[in-house]
Amino acid sequence: MRVLGIETSTPVVSVAVAADSQVLGEFSLTTKRGHMEHLLPLIDQLLDGLGIAVDDLDGFAASVGPGSFTSLRVGLATCKALAHSVNKPVADVPTLDVLAWELQGTSGLICPVLTARRNEVYTAVYVSSHSGIKRLSSYLALNPLGLAQRLQGELRTKITFTGEGAKKHWTSFQDCLEDRAFLADPARMLPRAGQTAILGTEILSREGGKEPGSVEALYIKSPAIRRRSSR
Amino acid sequence: MPGTWMLGIETSCDETSAAVVRDGSYVASNVVASQIAIHRQYGGVVPEVASRQHLEKITYVVEKAINDAGLGFHDLDGVAVTVGPGLIGALLVGVAAAKAYSYALKRPLVPIHHLEAHLYANFLAHPELTPPLVCLVVSGGHTSLIFLKNHLEYEILGATRDDAAGEAFDKIARVLGLPYPGGPALEELARQGDPQAVHFPRAWLGKNSLEFSFSGLKTAVLNYLKSNSEEENKHLLPDVAASFQAAVVEVLVEKTILAAKLGGVRDVCLAGGVAANSTLRELFKQKAGQEGLKFYFPEKKLCTDNAAMVACAGYYHYLAGDFASLNQEACANYPLIVSKS
Structure with missing residues (x-):
């Protein structure tokens, strides 16, 4: 096909x-x-x-x-x-699925972030497993800080951010999640x-x-x- | 299929339309998905809402246009599309789709200017019509006097310095508390009023000027309404509507006839959404008759935005070999007259 x-x-x-x-x-x-x-x-x-x-x-x-x-x-x-x-x-x-699948095999949570208007981001939370990438949340639009705070409560320790919004809001994510936050390899960040x-x-x-x-x-x-x- | 069959696509504002026209004269189909009911709740066209609607409807209107014409995709000879002027987000949907149809079907893509499409609606309505002629294109976005010397050879004789006539209709309609779209609603209300009740100013802008201005008229209407009590205004609204309409129509007709006389042209045409206004048509017919001019106008459904007029203009550009390349863009301020090098 x-x-x-x-x-x-x-x-x-x-x-x-x-x-x-x-x-x-x-x-x-x-x-x-x-x-x-x-x-x-x-x-x-x-x-x-x-x-x-x-x-x-x-x-x-x-x-x-x-x-x-x-x-x-x-x-x-x-x-x-x-x-x-x-x-x-x-x-x-x-598109968020496309970004998450680029990171197949990554441990912990995968969080693609795309810039939306009015200081918001589009995002969803994924996890990688042997059967592929699984989405754990609905598709969301929220402000970057709200996203970071939501992820603070997650049990899994490691969270990998990807997508053009991840780079843009990286300091917010890092400030909130500290060493639990990871930024995806730049070569795998593009949809x-x-x-x-x-x-x-x-x-x-x-x-x-x-x-x-x-x-x-x-x-x-x-x-x-x-x-x-x-x- | 003998003849030249053009698919037209139009998404410059709030109508998603596709049509099939043979030889620039026979309308085999003309499908219009109107968004009026959707925009009415906002009191006017919301660009993002319009763009979303275009994307939802685009393949359906093309499908229906092909089916209604009794054709298959491969019977088409070319694809014509409005590339501007208009709402950029709305134009993009039609242009992207037209490019894809043209590419996949291996047929030339013909870019069309929205004003020339309106003008060419007259050739659909009157296949016997030939240039030279003078056309008044009057709509929500435009008020332009165009001299068509030969096919596709335009000269802009005059245009509005501020509001388009249709824009003035819409704004005054809103002030009078009428629903969107304001033009037809105002015309309806004006039927019950006296056009001579209030003398609103006419902007002639000097002897022999072919330019228009409607902002002063708009202010005059607002001031007049303010000078009365609300109670008085309730009874005066039909008179105000009729008097306002008379002021707009008189200037439109006089200047078009002046343009024809100055240009030594015997045929005058009307086009665009406001050309659907009956009072305008009537006065045109009467004045043109008095001056010994021949007056043409398209039927109402060819005056408002539609793709048949795009396909018609597309036919003449197709004959001239005016084809676009794969990187053709939509252009909110697309110029009518492109200097050819």
């Missing part, structure tokens, strides 16, 4: 193709606002390099967030339309589409995935709405 993975929930634009459980190719690029500009050219170069046409793909895997609303929608709109064009299913993969594609392949072979139209973003937060004045 050949699956194209697309990841755009953070400043990283990443695309990959996995065949069964092997990543055949992957391109990643950190860009502030260039998701729209770079995503499709990267997909084109990747498929071209692998000698695969869009029609040859058996399915798609999209990182659905949480993350930056705007860049997320560039990836999802692209993924939905590609899948719709060739009538193939889409597996929706939460990479190769992981999205692998996790997506698993979902596609297990459940068949979703019809492209029904794929939605995992926003977690409601839209910010300012009530209008009368003029």
Whole structure:
């Protein structure tokens, strides 16, 4: 089964193709606002390099967030339309899962952290076991200090933080958790589409995935709405 | 399938739309998923809500547009999409999807300006129409007089210095306590009022000026309402609505006719959401007739945002070979006139 993975929930634009459980190719690029500009050219170069046409793909895997609303929608709109064009299913993969799976084999708790607006972070708590990564909490949006305080009460001693928010709020985590807090290896900190594609392949072979139209973003937060004045 | 079949996609504001048009003239399908009911509860378009809705609806409207046209994806010859101007988060969804359809189907991507799409709605409604012509594009975001010399050759003769006419309608409607969208609600209320009850100012901005201004009018209406008691205003609202509308419409019509005369053009067109206003259409018809001009306007569903007009403009750009590359972006301030090197 050949699956194209697309990841755009953070400043990283990443695309990959996995065949069964092997990543055949992957391109990643950190860009502030260039998701729209770079995503499709990267997909084109990747498929071209692998000698695969869009029609040859058996399915798609999209990182659905949480993350930056705007860049997320560039990836999802692209993924939905590609899948719709060739009538193939889409597996929706939460971005926090993608980050946690990058740290498979890490002992203790794994805590991916992504920057959200209004001084909050998106996060969830995971643990690694022989059968893979298991999520222990729901997907959350909360302030970084609140997260650190919540983790203080956890029994497992070691907590590894990953994701771009982990670096940004590292001092908060360290101040609160002291030597229990660890920062992930920088090379394993980025959400990479190769992981999205692998996790997506698993979902596609297990459940068949979703019809492209029904794929939605995992926003977690409601839209910010300012009530209008009368003029 | 003989002919040139364009898929159009439009997500610049609060309508998610896809359409299939043959040869820039026959509308095979025109699907619009309106978000009006959703935005009404907030009193106006909330950009983040609009963007989320577009992402939810985009493949469904494309699916329905293809099915309603009785086609398959591979019968299409190109994909046209509004790349701007508009709400950036909303535009991004349509542009990203259009790029992906174009890429996967191996059909050219044709970027379209929102104003030219509105203008081209007239060619859908009147296939016999040919340039040169003068078109007033009037909507919630724009009030522009455009001279179309030849197909795709635009000259902006005048535009608004402040509020768009539709924006003025929406703002006054809100002050009058009318629900969103304000334009149609204000028009409805105005039917019961006397357009000559209150003389609100008309901004002519000097002899032969083709520019517009509606902020002074807006202030005049607010001041007038303030000068009365709330009790008095209750009875005056229909008159205020009718008088305000008359002031806007008169300026729009006079300046468009002036533009046609100055340009020596015999055909004048109306386009954009405000072009659905019946009072505007009526006065246009009457004045154009008096001046010996031919007046054109699209049916109402082609005036408000829709993808058929995008596909129509897309057809002419397709013939001209104006294709975008894979790195095409959405642009909130996309210019209508791009200097060609």
